[in-house]
Structure formats: structure tokens, C-alpha cells
Amino acid sequence: MTQMQDDAAAVALARDGHEEGFRILVERHSRHVFRLACRMTGRQEDAEDVVQETFIRAFRQLGRFEARSNFSTWLYRIAYNCAIDFIRGRPHRENAEERETLEAMSESVSTPDAHDMVYAGEISERVQTALEGLSPKERAAFLMRHYHGHSIEEIGASLGMKTNATKHSIFRAVKKMRVALEPLL
Amino acid sequence: MTPHITDDELILHFYGEAPTDAPRIDQHLAQCVDCHTNWAQLQRTLQMVDSADVAEVPVGFERVMWARIQPQLPQKTARVSWWSPKVWAPVAGLAAVIALAFISGGLWQRTGGGTTPKVNTDVADAKTVRERVLLSALGDHFEQTENLLVEIKNAPEPGGPGGKDVRRVDLSYEQQAARDLIAAGRLYRDTATRNGDMELSSVLEDLERVLVDVAGSPEHMNTQDLKSLRARIEDDSLLFKVRALTTAVREREKTLSTQSAKSVRTL
Numbered sequence: 001m002t003q004m005q006d007d008a009a010a011v012a013l014a015r016d017g018h019e020e021g022f023r024i025l026v027e028r029h030s031r032h033v034f035r036l037a038c039r040m041t042g043r044q045e046d047a048e049d050v051v052q053e054t055f056i057r058a059f060r061q062l063g064r065f066e067a068r069s070n071f072s073t074w075l076y077r078i079a080y081n082c083a084i085d086f087i088r089g090r091p092h093r094e095n096a097e098e099r100e101t102l103e104a105m106s107e108s109v110s111t112p113d114a115h116d117m118v119y120a121g122e123i124s125e126r127v128q129t130a131l132e133g134l135s136p137k138e139r140a141a142f143l144m145r146h147y148h149g150h151s152i153e154e155i156g157a158s159l160g161m162k163t164n165a166t167k168h169s170i171f172r173a174v175k176k177m178r179v180a181l182e183p184l185l
Numbered sequence: 186m187t188p189h190i191t192d193d194e195l196i197l198h199f200y201g202e203a204p205t206d207a208p209r210i211d212q213h214l215a216q217c218v219d220c221h222t223n224w225a226q227l228q229r230t231l232q233m234v235d236s237a238d239v240a241e242v243p244v245g246f247e248r249v250m251w252a253r254i255q256p257q258l259p260q261k262t263a264r265v266s267w268w269s270p271k272v273w274a275p276v277a278g279l280a281a282v283i284a285l286a287f288i289s290g291g292l293w294q295r296t297g298g299g300t301t302p303k304v305n306t307d308v309a310d311a312k313t314v315r316e317r318v319l320l321s322a323l324g325d326h327f328e329q330t331e332n333l334l335v336e337i338k339n340a341p342e343p344g345g346p347g348g349k350d351v352r353r354v355d356l357s358y359e360q361q362a363a364r365d366l367i368a369a370g371r372l373y374r375d376t377a378t379r380n381g382d383m384e385l386s387s388v389l390e391d392l393e394r395v396l397v398d399v400a401g402s403p404e405h406m407n408t409q410d411l412k413s414l415r416a417r418i419e420d421d422s423l424l425f426k427v428r429a430l431t432t433a434v435r436e437r438e439k440t441l442s443t444q445s446a447k448s449v450r451t452l
Binding site: 035175177 | 197200202227229230231233235237238239240242246247250253255257258364368371372375
């Protein structure tokens with residue numbers, strides 16, 4: 001049985017009112033949703049809240065899930081939207097502060113021959129800072145394209161954006177990444 | 186030479202979002218040093234993004250998350266009895282087919298075959314039929330689990346003397362089987378727990394732990410991994426427990442069959 005068939009069977013169980021079916025889905029997908037939420041929110045505690053909210057929303061919307069679709073794609077779409085709502089709802093961090101951080105990063109010198117761990121840590125930190133400098137929708141659009149391989153058309157449909165706006169979100173995100181990571185190239 | 190490729194075009198090209206422009210872009214990149222350098226930098230940047238780590242997923246995250254989610258789910262859990270086919274159908278679709286076969290078979294016997302079936306309102310008899318069907322499904326589950334454990338126990342050890350040979354044993358088939366059994370086993374366990382059958386629930390939980398280990402282990406195991414897995418199976422006497430349960434389930438099934446046959450004869 002493929003993962004997709006497994007998911008479809010578990011969804012059918014959950015829809016039929018059996019929590020066990022839904023528990024299988026939580027156990028199977030919560031790690032991936034957590035990683036996605038970490039990238040979106042930048043904080044582990046916030047990511048946990050996003051995972052929780054994602055599954056609760058998914059449970060409520062199970063009736064709308066089409067059995068032929070891919071459950072994980074459907075779930076990630078909900079997760080991105082949950083994360084967007086979550087970020088919008090939390091106290092706003094000064095954009096200026098983020099800009100300054102990014103500018104400071106682009107100027108700071110860090111040699112690629114430094115210790116591997118430090119180097120890897122620096123990449124992650126710079127990527128996260130660049131992500132935080134984007135609007136929640138821009139961030140989601142970029143992550144969906146880059147990490148999950150969704151097409152621009154699919155992303156637009158998932159996030160309620162027009163194709164051009166989706167493209168520009170991705171362009172903006174990539175440009176931020178280039179500024180943030182340029183000193184490490 | 187064609188005009189330079191813009192940054193935006195390169196981004197779309199990187200993600201495969203501009204297939205019709207791809208030949209033109211590739212041709213230009215092959216001729217233009219500036220654009221080629223820009224393209225190489227973009228590729229490196231996005232490869233770095235790929236390598237960016239996120240937080241480690243905490244151990245036991247799934248269980249903790251379920252404990253947080255479960256109380257918040259709208260209560261639409263079906264309240265069905267232990268023997269309701271509804272409980273079992275999703276994991277043992279075959280059971281429903283067998284149920285029909287049993288039910289129609291029973292009626293067929295009672296009526297001597299061929300004539301219009303007599304409507305039987307005996308609830309106890311219907312319950313017996315369902316119990317037999319479900320015991321059959323559970324017995325099959327235990328037998329499949331036993332087969333899997335035996336296969337792992339008897340899998341040839343990889344590696345040669347002195348650890349020079351680093352060959353690994355391929356357990357991908359067993360892993361897939363384990364994944365299928367986990368889902369079904371959880372449902373049986375949940376149902377057994379709800380029905381107060383803690384002994385059955387406990388064995389199913391022990392089995393699940395090992396099945397999760399099998400499903401989550403590397404596809405190609407080295408000697409150490411394989412030994413450790415076998416030790417788990419042996420330490421918990423899992424094979425013994427599974428065989429005992431299979432026998433008990435099959436005995437009960439046989440008893441019910443005999444009872445059922447007697448009741449048919451007395452009709």
C-alpha cells in the first residue's frame with residue numbers, strides 16, 4: 001500500500017468518526033508540518049502551536065478533502081495558512097530592526113573555511129533572518145516553491161494570490177536570500 | 186548575442202517555471218560570462234538555502250502533539266460496539282466480505298439451500314457470526330505479524346568475518362509490511378482498550394513498538410542494527426506471545442464454528 005493509499009484509508013476512518021484514523025495522520029505528518037512551521041515562524045514554541053492549529057483545522061475540513069488528492073499537499077496548504085494567520089496575530093517585530101539585521105549580516109565577514117558547524121549554523125541563521133524580513137505570504141510562497149516544489153500556479157491558488165503577485169513574492173524572497181548569503185559564497 | 190537574462194528570469198529558470206524560455210536562456214548562458222556567473226551564484230545561494238537546518242524535532246513529538254490535539258477535536262467519534270463491523274471494516278476490508286460470506290452461508294445452510302432464506306431474528310446468532318469474522322481478521326493480523334518477526338529473526342546476517350565485508354541486509358519489504366501492520370494494530374489496540382481487554386491491548390502495544398522500530402530502521406541494515414532488532418524481539422518474548430494469541434484466537438474461532446454448526450442442526 002502506498003503512503004497516499006494509507007493516508008486515504010486513515011482519512012476515511014477519521015471521517016467516519018474514528019479518532020484513531022486521525023491519530024495515524026497526526027503521527028505520520030506532524031514532524032513535516034513542524035519543520036515547515038519552524039521555517040515559517042522561526043521559533044520552536046510558535047511552530048508547535050501552528051502544528052496543533054493545523055491539525056485541528058484539518059480535522060474540521062476533512063469533509064472537503066478529496067480522496068484522490070495528496071493528503072500531505074492538502075495538509076501543508078492548511079499549515080501555511082495557519083502559520084500566516086499566526087504570524088499576523090503575534091506582536092509585530094520592527095521591520096526596521098529586521099532590515100538592519102540583514103544589512104549588518106551582508107556586511108559581516110565570515111570565512112567559509114571556518115568550522116563546519118559554525119558555518120552551517122550561520123547559513124541557517126542568515127536564511128531565517130532573510131525569511132523574517134518577508135511578509136508572511138511572501139515567506140509562505142517562497143517556502144512552498146523552494147522546499148515543497150509547488151508550482152507558482154498552485155501556490156497562488158493556495159494562498160489566494162494572483163500569479164504575478166506570487167512570482168514577485170518569490171523574486172523578492174530569492175533576492176533577500178542572495179543579500180543574506182552573499183558573504184558566504 | 187541575445188539580450189542579458191534578468192535575475193527574475195534566472196529565478197524562474199532555476200525552478201523550472203519558464204520551460205518555453207529554457208532553450209534561449211541556456212543558449213545565452215553558454216555564451217555570456219556575466220550571465221553565467223550570475224547564474225552560478227544564484228544556484229549556489231539556493232543550494233545553501235537547501236542546506237539550512239531547522240530545529241530538531243523533539244523526541245516523542247508526535248505523541249505529545251496528539252495529546253494536545255485530541256482533546257480539542259470536535260466530538261464526532263462514532264460510538265459503536267466492540268463487535269460492530271464498522272470498527273473493523275477500514276483496516277480489514279476483507280472482513281466485511283467474509284462476514285457476508287458467513288452470514289449468507291449460514292442462512293443457506295439453515296434453509297437447506299436453494300429455497301428462500303428464512304429470516305432469523307436471533308441476535309445472539311448474528312453476534313456469533315460477527316465475532317467469528319472479527320476473530321478471523323485478528324487471527325490473520327497476528328499470523329502476519331508472526332511471519333514478519335520470523336523473517337527478521339531468520340534473515341541472513343550481513344557482513345563477513347572480521348567486519349571487513351560491509352554488505353547490508355535489505356529489509357525494505359519487511360519495513361513496508363510493518364507499516365501496514367502498525368496502522369491495523371493500532372486500531373485493534375484502541376478497540377481492545379475501549380472494550381477493557383487490557384491484556385490484548387498490552388500485547389498489541391508491545392508489538393507496535395517493535396513494528397515501529399522495524400518501519401523506522403534503515404532499509405539496509407548492518408549486523409549491529411539487525412542484532413539489536415532481534416534482541417528486542419527475543420527479550421520481549423514477542424514471538425511466544427503472538428503465537429499464544431494466534432492459537433487462542435483460532436481456538437475461539439473453532440469453538441464458535443462448532444457452536445454455530447450445532448445450532449444450525451437443531452433448527
